[in-house]
Amino acid sequence: MLPTITRQGRLIxxxxxxxALVIMLIFVVFPVFNTISLSLKDKxxxxxxxxxxxxxxxxxxxxxxxxxxxxxxxxxxxxxxxARWLILMVPGxxxxxxxxxxxxxxxxYESLAKSIIFMPMAISFVGAGVIWRFVYHIESGGGxxxxxxxxxLVRLGASPVAxxxxxxxxxxxxxxxGVWLWAGFCMTVLSAAIKGLPSEVLEAARVDGTNEWQLFxxxxxxxxxxxxxxxxxxxxxxxxxxxxxVFVMTGGNFGTEVIANxxxxxxxxxxxxxxAIAVLLIxxxxxxxxxxxxxxxxxxxxx
Amino acid sequence: xxxxxxxxxxxxxxxxxxxxxxxxQVADKEFLVLVGxxxxxxxxxxxxxxxxxxxxxxxxxxxxxxxxxxxxxxxxIAMVFQSYALYPHLSVYDNMAFGLKLRKVPxxxxxxxxxxxxxxxxxxxxxxxxxxQLSGGQRQRVAVGRAIVREPKVFLFDEPLSNxxxxxxxxxxxxxSKLHQRLQTTFIYVTHDQTEAMTMATRIAVINKGKLQxxxxxxxxxxxxxxxxxxxxxxxxxxxFFNGKLVKDGEKLIVDTGDFAVPIxxxxxxxxxxxxxxNIVFGIRPENIHxxxxxxxxxxxxKVAARVDVTELMGNEIFVxxxxxxxxxxxxxxxxxxxxxxxxxxxxxxxxxxxxxxAETEQAIR
Numbered sequence: 001m002l003p004t005i006t007r008q009g010r011l012i013x014x015x016x017x018x019x020a021l022v023i024m025l026i027f028v029v030f031p032v033f034n035t036i037s038l039s040l041k042d043k044x045x046x047x048x049x050x051x052x053x054x055x056x057x058x059x060x061x062x063x064x065x066x067x068x069x070x071x072x073x074x075x076x077x078x079x080x081x082x083a084r085w086l087i088l089m090v091p092g093x094x095x096x097x098x099x100x101x102x103x104x105x106x107x108x109y110e111s112l113a114k115s116i117i118f119m120p121m122a123i124s125f126v127g128a129g130v131i132w133r134f135v136y137h138i139e140s141g142g143g144x145x146x147x148x149x150x151x152x153l154v155r156l157g158a159s160p161v162a163x164x165x166x167x168x169x170x171x172x173x174x175x176x177x178g179v180w181l182w183a184g185f186c187m188t189v190l191s192a193a194i195k196g197l198p199s200e201v202l203e204a205a206r207v208d209g210t211n212e213w214q215l216f217x218x219x220x221x222x223x224x225x226x227x228x229x230x231x232x233x234x235x236x237x238x239x240x241x242x243x244x245x246v247f248v249m250t251g252g253n254f255g256t257e258v259i260a261n262x263x264x265x266x267x268x269x270x271x272x273x274x275x276a277i278a279v280l281l282i283x284x285x286x287x288x289x290x291x292x293x294x295x296x297x298x299x300x301x302x303x
Numbered sequence: 304x305x306x307x308x309x310x311x312x313x314x315x316x317x318x319x320x321x322x323x324x325x326x327x328q329v330a331d332k333e334f335l336v337l338v339g340x341x342x343x344x345x346x347x348x349x350x351x352x353x354x355x356x357x358x359x360x361x362x363x364x365x366x367x368x369x370x371x372x373x374x375x376x377x378x379x380i381a382m383v384f385q386s387y388a389l390y391p392h393l394s395v396y397d398n399m400a401f402g403l404k405l406r407k408v409p410x411x412x413x414x415x416x417x418x419x420x421x422x423x424x425x426x427x428x429x430x431x432x433x434x435x436q437l438s439g440g441q442r443q444r445v446a447v448g449r450a451i452v453r454e455p456k457v458f459l460f461d462e463p464l465s466n467x468x469x470x471x472x473x474x475x476x477x478x479x480s481k482l483h484q485r486l487q488t489t490f491i492y493v494t495h496d497q498t499e500a501m502t503m504a505t506r507i508a509v510i511n512k513g514k515l516q517x518x519x520x521x522x523x524x525x526x527x528x529x530x531x532x533x534x535x536x537x538x539x540x541x542x543x544f545f546n547g548k549l550v551k552d553g554e555k556l557i558v559d560t561g562d563f564a565v566p567i568x569x570x571x572x573x574x575x576x577x578x579x580x581x582n583i584v585f586g587i588r589p590e591n592i593h594x595x596x597x598x599x600x601x602x603x604x605x606k607v608a609a610r611v612d613v614t615e616l617m618g619n620e621i622f623v624x625x626x627x628x629x630x631x632x633x634x635x636x637x638x639x640x641x642x643x644x645x646x647x648x649x650x651x652x653x654x655x656x657x658x659x660x661x662a663e664t665e666q667a668i669r
Contacts, residue, residue: 200385206354
């Protein structure tokens with residue numbers, strides 16, 4: 001006699017799955033294919049993208065929108081900027097988050113400290129962008145500096161800095177906002193991992209002869225490595241999609257353009273190109289998502 | 304190799320006194336077991352010695368050196384933890400080598416010591432594995448191996464066998480004893496299991512509520528418990544206790560429990576005479592209560608009426624649960640006994656082997 005659960009036939013499991021499958025089909029699978037198909041059309045979304053080719057210039061035929069996405073000067077700038085964001089902001093948030101997690105673990109008012117660090121996550125990103133635009137504000141008419149940083153600089157006798165319009169520094173100024181926003185997330189996840197380390201193992205290491213520095217590098221870090229990896233890949237995905245901060249603070253001007261902002265700008269004026277950028281973004285994130293899934297499975301098997 | 308000294312050591316967690324005026328001298332090469340019920344402060348006492356907790360007051364010495372302010376890594380101790388506490392990301396070999404690498408021991412020397420320890424513990428074939436691929440018993444061996452390779456002055460064990468199954472525990476018990484023989488180093492071992500304490504220790508420190516109750520050899524603790532707690536804690540099944548009074552009946556001194564009265568043999572009476580009239584606790588171990596049909600020759604047997612409540616056959620002996628008035632007690636009797644549940648019997652107490660404690664102070668009268 002089989003237990004009831006295995007006797008319900010082949011149809012019943014599909015019945016249970018159906019609501020989720022239908023919703024996924026409508027809201028995920030269909031839009032993906034629709035996006036791909038639109039990315040092969042021109043700005044009217046009715047003709048093939050080929051029609052926007054200009055005679056005498058390079059043309060990728062049906063894939064003309066992808067030529068734009070990969071070679072247009074504004075797009076190459078966006079791609080370059082996204083790469084900079086990745087290289088600086090991902091390690092920035094993870095390291096700052098890890099540092100706060102380690103330090104918060106050792107102070108008596110830990111939950112207060114962590115709440116403060118985590119607070120920016122509770123603010124909408126647009127709100128954060130507005131706040132930081134004030135912080136970075138420069139009064140160019142010769143009036144009194146009301147931006148926090150420039151007011152400070154002037155008070156200290158320095159001349160005001162155009163944080164958001166000077167291409168040499170504005171990208172970094174935006175990344176600071178990104179780190180400010182996301183470090184709390186990294187801290188929370190890593191703090192949980194650190195708290196989960198068995199105390200006897202850490203004590204064994206201390207008895208074995210580690211100082212605090214060695215304890216961190218040789219015992220704690222390898223033990224939280226899986227979490228560190230998850231946080232890092234999650235941050236890579238977040239940074240690839242970075243949009244709000246740039247959109248609110250500079251609108252992608254002054255050399256701060258990023259992929260997602262480009263996509264947003266083009267959505268109305270040239271849907272085909274916008275969709276090609278969207279597909280590009282998906283293609284960039286897919287390997288990371290797959291990697292996360294693979295790690296997750298590996299971890300499950302180990303346990 | 305070194306002695307260990309606790310000098311009036313206190314440890315307070317807020318208002319809770321975990322270790323209360325602990326004063327112990329452990330000789331070099333001794334195997335000292337700290338035993339007591341859970342939460343009695345024995346593990347805290349060990350952690351104070353390891354440097355994992357700070358001493359509130361008092362001093363701890365390893366050899367001649369006061370170690371109160373010495374970091375764990377500089378105390379020249381090695382510790383085996385209850386959960387084994389192996390480094391999950393390192394192989395068995397690297398787990399054992401870790402402490403030596405930190406101390407910059409030459410590679411060849413590390414290799415020699417790890418291989419030697421692995422051989423002693425029979426884990427040579429596991430050196431490449433990760434801890435999660437090992438069974439509980441194997442992890443335990445690695446944890447011990449990690450301590451051995453360090454060649455410390457003092458080995459600390461914090462309930463190392465409590466996560467193992469019963470059979471493995473008995474085997475590891477013998478192995479740790481052998482290890483002590485072989486290494487000739489000071490061992491300090493914490494357990495709540497009095498059998499472990501009795502079988503391995505050269506001396507046992509019985510601790511209760513943070514206080515040292517008695518420190519003596521296993522045999523002395525068993526034969527001459529200093530107070531009611533030690534008497535009840537050491538021995539399995541535990542000693543039977545009866546509340547009673549010391550009364551004089553003519554020339555005889557009698558223990559009167561209200562349910563039965565037994566005379567104290569003349570040669571032992573002298574000690575108790577000054578306590579006549581006092582409320583006392585009369586203690587007798589289960590093996591000193593006999594089936595009246597199988598009384599060993601040459602003992603002072605006193606018969607007491609009791610009813611058989613439960614019998615447990617162990618093969619080589621029978622545990623008999625008896626009821627006499629208000630008192631219930633256990634006897635370990637000859638396996639040939641034919642007690643049946645509900646029987647009224649005249650059970651024989653061996654009055655050459657009993658203990659009397661002051662009911663108020665709970666100290667042994669002797």
